Amino acid sequence: MEIITAKTAGFCFGVKRAIDIAFRMAAEKRKGVYTLGPIIHNPQVVEKLKRKGIVPLEDLKSKKDIQAVIIRTHGIPLRLSKEIASSGCEIIDATCPFVKKAQYYAKLLSEEGYQVVILGEKNHPEVQSLMSYADNDAIVVNAETPLPRLKKKIGLVVQTTQPLESLRKVLSGVLIHAKELKVYNTICNSTALRLRETERMARQVDVMFVAGGKNSANTTQLTRLCGSLSVPTYHIETASEIRKQWITNAKHIGITAGASTPDWIIHEVEERIRYIGGRQVGGNSKQ
């Protein structure tokens, strides 16, 4: 049995940065520092931070002693930034720098008179934040559903975790409407690389494990990708979920993980598979 772990599995640059900021705040033991919502879509990390005193807020009114809020990687709507600022509360901005760029472009396109189109998942917090920067006037589209009727001057900005193929598909459709089209390809390369490595891996193994929060969009996307390649795929949050029958007869086992999955969870998944399989780990394992 060979276990191969994707080199691109786990924390991306933006998540690593946000987690670092949150743990630094925890180390400083400042009172009244909260994250606005869970810092990342990973319950285990959120739990660890809680134990160190950094608790996620449901909203700004849910606690009375709020001194500072850490903004998570996805960013927040402009209106909420203003609300926090005017309440006298400090903003510790852990918005991913790539998301900040996308926010800036959404604003720019809107100011330049383009009909702003956002390729992404409508209810994702990043997209909600992007919309606010486009004066809440943007149209959110995805690659699966038909495009609505659009204007002739279109500005396109992309949720950083979208696959390039979706951008291609949407652009192809947008061309029916647009005479002038400005595109900021704000897709984060780390997502593309992770998707590419995962796809390559899924084509070579007998079973795929995707580790990460069930509510993490980019982890779910990895699971969907593997599933579409007809390899048995298991989306797990922790190693304890793995069942022996899943790997019976599997010679090659692939592990990948979303951008919000910490290394220690990936490591536990490897260990658990190795333990169940009762043999040695092989391949280009990450750890």
Add this chain to the structure above:
Amino acid sequence: MEIITAKTAGFCFGVKRAIDIAFRMAAEKRKGVYTLGPIIHNPQVVEKLKRKGIVPLEDLKSKKDIQAVIIRTHGIPLRLSKEIASSGCEIIDATCPFVKKAQYYAKLLSEEGYQVVILGEKNHPEVQSLMSYADNDAIVVNAETPLPRLKKKIGLVVQTTQPLESLRKVLSGVLIHAKELKVYNTICNSTALRLRETERMARQVDVMFVAGGKNSANTTQLTRLCGSLSVPTYHIETASEIRKQWITNAKHIGITAGASTPDWIIHEVEERIRYIGGRQVGGNSKQ
């Protein structure tokens, strides 16, 4: 036998306008008025104009009595415009208004700091003219050959007669390079409509006739399109080229024509097929 002539066959708006300008000049009987090159890619029209005194120039030095030059639909390089103007010669500008728009956008993209990419045929006069407006710094690409290495900030403008499918294909490739992409879809709708009607027609008939100059790019494109759909296709300049064996056993015959093919040539093609076939014309004939 049924003969169907495409509704979109023949002169487009820009060509009609240019021909009108040339014949108006002929009617005015002004001395020393020339066209710079053949006014359109149709030898029969050029011949007709010649007989009325409007002769095509090879270059500005080929005649001594040049008072005014008519610029044809494709436009001319900026440098040449300046040369003509500084020689004291009048410019009668019959550049297609849609090409003028593309020229303007090529200039704008260049000024805005984009690496200008022109989708089109490198040696086509329209593309040569577009290049000059992009400060001669533009890269010409097409949908058939791989893209060269491009910069991250790309401005795309399109030869007006390109098919939308080529733009889709090139855009898809450009996305690998570009982080910022501005596209002016300068494809002329009349070309798209003509291509679409021709394709639909070619799928329904037994033989296709494409009437137009052998040196007309858009006529050649129609021929190539029909050929790719495996219907026997004949590119003819005049009705006299049609051979009886081409239509033997053909029940449905389609006729289309490029943007530079005059109505009287299309009409002659219809008449000749009807004569050879020895039967009545049917379908939604144009004339």
